[in-house]
Amino acid sequence: MHPMKIFRVLMLGFVWSAIFLLIYTYIAAKPLLKKVFAFDQFQQNTKIGSQSGVTKSFENFRNKLFPTEEFPPVKFVKTKHPEMTNTSKRILLWDDVYWFQRSEVKSNLCGLCTMTKNRSLIYDKDTAAVVINAWSKTPLNPPIDRRRRQDQLYVFWATESPGRTLFYGRYEIDLNLYPPRYFNATMSYRRDSTFYQPIHRLDVVKMVKNSWNEVEKKTKKLLAGKNKTALMLVSNCEHGSFAEGRLKLAQEMVDLGFKVDRFGRCFPQKQFPLPKTFRRSPEFFRFLKNYKFFFAFENSLHCRDYITEKFFTHSLTAGLLPIVAGATKEDYLAVAPPKSFVHIEDFHSTADLVQYLNYLGRNHTAYAEYFEWRNGDADDYYSSGKTTGFCALCRSLHGISADDPRNYQDIYEAHSGDHVTPAVNQTIESVHRWWRVDESTECIDGIQVKGR
Structure with missing residues (x-):
């Protein structure tokens, strides 16, 4: 047979083999392709700027992603012996x-x-x-x-x-x-x-008594060593309902004469004296304890129970008096030791708040009352036994x-x-x-x- 005819036969066989392979691959992969296509449309419909919300077409895609039947409650049987x-x-x-x-x-x-x-x-x-x-x-x-x-x-x-x-x-x-x-x-x-x-361990009394991360557990020694006024550490400048508001509030307090050392990404003009990796180190807590007050301002306002490490770790455990803003006062009272914080909403104005903080900074006895909880029994507080x-x-x-x-x-x-x-x-x-x-x-x- 002529070489060209052999070549044409081989090429024809190759083409038909490729066609059959594509058909087989499509049939085998069709269910997976449907799910991928559905999820791709799902992502397109959830991008910022989507005006229609949950569109009718997306409802069809959601039915492909999720089972349509309702999920019954999980059933467990109570037994005498576990x-x-x-x-x-x-x-x-x-x-x-x-x-x-x-x-x-x-x-x-x-x-x-x-x-x-x-x-x-x-x-x-x-x-x-x-x-x-x-x-x-x-x-x-x-x-x-x-x-x-x-x-x-x-x-x-x-x-x-x-x-x-x-x-x-x-x-x-x-x-x-x-x-x-x-x-x-x-x-x-x-x-x-x-x-x-x-977000943080609630047993702060136990952490203090056990000198967690080498924090100072003797209250008298802790208070005697304070030589700076207030500290603020913030790196989230825009995300959250109070992210920008807390920066404005802090600036108002500074403008009224309250002394605050501010560090973090939101204050690039001032370099924090310790590397970021030191945030959980004893060196970090030795640095914190020099301050009397800590600005425990959350990134979100009045979000139920949203109280973070700013309050529990950087303030209470470290030995600073937290000035709090974020959750309601009732939420703080539910989890905090008694008389352990100053809530900004207790004051009619920023000027009244600054005036009270300056008073506490000068009056050792009044300031020390906010640390009496450190002498209490750990079992008397919220988290005990839970x-x-x-x-x-x-x-x-x-x-x-x-x-x-x-x-x-x-x-x-x-x-x-x-x-x-x-x-x-x-x-x-x-x-x-x-x-x-x-x-x-x-x-x-x-x-x-x-x-x-």
């Missing part, structure tokens, strides 16, 4: 939360639980809870498969204020897109969460209440059902309503929230 507590439970962190490095919880207190970020383990029999972060690099990309087990807890986890979690970069995080009753539980700094997780956050979640997975003061080992060894309660048996009707719609107007600060 045999189930002798096995380890896995908690899957669905989102790659870069700052969260924990891999386990204290088994003697919380129960046998491990943590993983490996999504492929979601259907494993030992994966008892899936925790989905409200603010992550993969906004609104939760588990979408219909294989969800009914004995698995889906937990909505939030560590930032509602205003801060409205957007992640270019994308709007519209919690209203979660189907009703998708979540079984909530975990956040709010005290009405299923699993309460304060478990929080992932520890409370782990105990719940083993059928133990967060309010039970006993260790997990004591409960298990006692084999008594008196204090063993069923794990969470509920669904959250709408995390969008719970997290955003029912929040204060000041917390969201003019940002339009669907459902208001």
Whole structure:
């Protein structure tokens, strides 16, 4: 046969083989392509600037992403003997939360639980809870498969204020897109969460008495060593309903003659004397204790229970008197030691506030009254006997209440059902309503929230 004819035959065979391969690949990949196309449209519809909100076309895409049936409550059976507590439970962190490095919880207190970020383990029999972060690099990309087990807890986890979690970069995080009753539980700094997780440890009295991070535990020595007036550390200048307002308030106080050393990204003209990596070091706390006051101004105003490390770590634990702004006074009183802070809303004007702070700075006796809580008993304060956050979640997975003061080992060894309660048996009707719609107007600060 002529070489050209051989070549044409070979080329024809190659072409037909390629056509058959493409057809086969399309048929095999068609279901996956549908999901990818749907999620791509999902991202396009959630970009900032979308005017239509949840459009009718997007409703169709959402039905492809999420199961259409309602999720029934998780069912647990209360038993006389908690045999189930002798096995380890896995908690899957669905989102790659870069700052969260924990891999386990204290088994003697919380129960046998491990943590993983490996999504492929979601259907494993030992994966008892899936925790989905409200603010992550993969906004609104939760588990979408219909294989969800009914004995698995889906937990909505939030560590930032509602205003801060409205957007992640270019994308709007519209919690209203979660189907009703998708979540079984909530975990956040709010005290009405299923699993309460304060942003900082509440047992500040115990931390002081144990000289955590070498903080000064002797109150008389602490107060005698103070030689500077006030300190403010702020690097978030624009995100949050009070991010800009707190900078303006601080400037008003400075203009009225109050002495404040201000550091952070919002004050680039002044270099902080220690590297950022020292923020958790004993050197950092030795630097802090020289000051009498700390500006514990949060980035969000009147967000329920939003009280951060500025109050608990940089002020109370470090030995400074916090000047607070952010949460309501009632929220602070609920978690703080008695007479441990000055709230700006107790004053009619900024001038009245400055006048009172200057009075405290000159009057040693009046100033010292704000530190008497350091001499109290740690068991008298809010957090005594309670478990929080992932520890409370782990105990719940083993059928133990967060309010039970006993260790997990004591409960298990006692084999008594008196204090063993069923794990969470509920669904959250709408995390969008719970997290955003029912929040204060000041917390969201003019940002339009669907459902208001």
